[in-house]
Amino acid sequence: MKPKAVIFDIGNVLIEWQPERFYDREIGPDRRRAMFDAVDLHGMNDRVDSGGHFTDTVYATAEDYPDWRDEIRMWHDRWIEMASPAIDRSVRLMRALQKRGTPVFSLTNFGIQSYDLAATHYPFLREFDRDFISGHMGVIKPDPNIYAQVEHQTGLGGADLLFADDRADNIAAAAARGWQTHHFDGPDGWAGRLVAEGLLSEDDAQ
Known part of the structure; x- marks a missing residue:
């Protein structure tokens, strides 16, 4: 039919859409793996995709993980570089x-x-x-x-x-x-x- x-x-x-590729380039594969093991970044993104406010959701997650604060904020601040x-x-x-x-x-x-x-x-x-x-x-x-x-x-x-x-x-x-x-x-x-x-x-x- x-x-x-x-x-x-x-x-x-x-x-x-390859966030891991972006972070490998920016912070190196070893640090990227450590961050993704420590922080459920894809779960954070699911909350955005479900209707959560983009800035508020990412920045709140960054504050919850101060050791990765700057890197998590990249998900928002440099997002278009990931989606390309x-x-x-x-x-x-x-x-x-x-x-x-x-x-x-x-x-x-x-x-x-x-x-x-x-x-x-x-x-x-x-x-x-x-x-x-x-x-x-x-x-x-x-x-x-x-x-x-x-x-x-x-x-x-x-x-x-x-x-x-x-x-x-x-x-x-x-x-x-x-x-x-x-x-x-x-x-x-x-x-x-x-x-x-x-x-x-x-x-x-x-």
């Missing part, structure tokens, strides 16, 4: 789908303020036909409720939707609802899938 809409995750699908660069071919695929008349939605674990910041650097984040941003929705993937909200708000469900995400748990939760899914491991494979589904031509997908 040809999908009626395509849904893109953002982190590691449209924009590279854009995956240019994925952006082209998104725009090619829209040019062919296929609606494109986002479904992303992203904070309210951090998304607004990202959109100032990556204007394509304002180009989706519909935005589904976890910070505004109050729930993060792979909670089934976030997928249910997409279905309710779009009137689409099951095989009507083709969803690309880099995380297997997020894909599995969507597949459990009958969505068509693509486990993203690079734009080349995603381009091939969109061609195979009849959504893009080979030329469109370049």
Whole structure:
């Protein structure tokens, strides 16, 4: 069944998201590993993605861990350096789908303020036909409720939707609802899938 809409995750699908790589560069792999062992930074980020205020959440965590205070604040103060660069071919695929008349939605674990910041650097984040941003929705993937909200708000469900995400748990939760899914491991494979589904031509997908 040809999908009626395509849904893109953002982190590691449209924009590279590799905090460990950033910290390896800034403080070295050994200190980075020690910090990530001492501080649940991904849990902190989940709180932001669930609707917590970006600045308040990161800075409060920094105060809770004074030995890592400056490094934790980097998660906020230098966040755009972690969320980079854009995956240019994925952006082209998104725009090619829209040019062919296929609606494109986002479904992303992203904070309210951090998304607004990202959109100032990556204007394509304002180009989706519909935005589904976890910070505004109050729930993060792979909670089934976030997928249910997409279905309710779009009137689409099951095989009507083709969803690309880099995380297997997020894909599995969507597949459990009958969505068509693509486990993203690079734009080349995603381009091939969109061609195979009849959504893009080979030329469109370049």
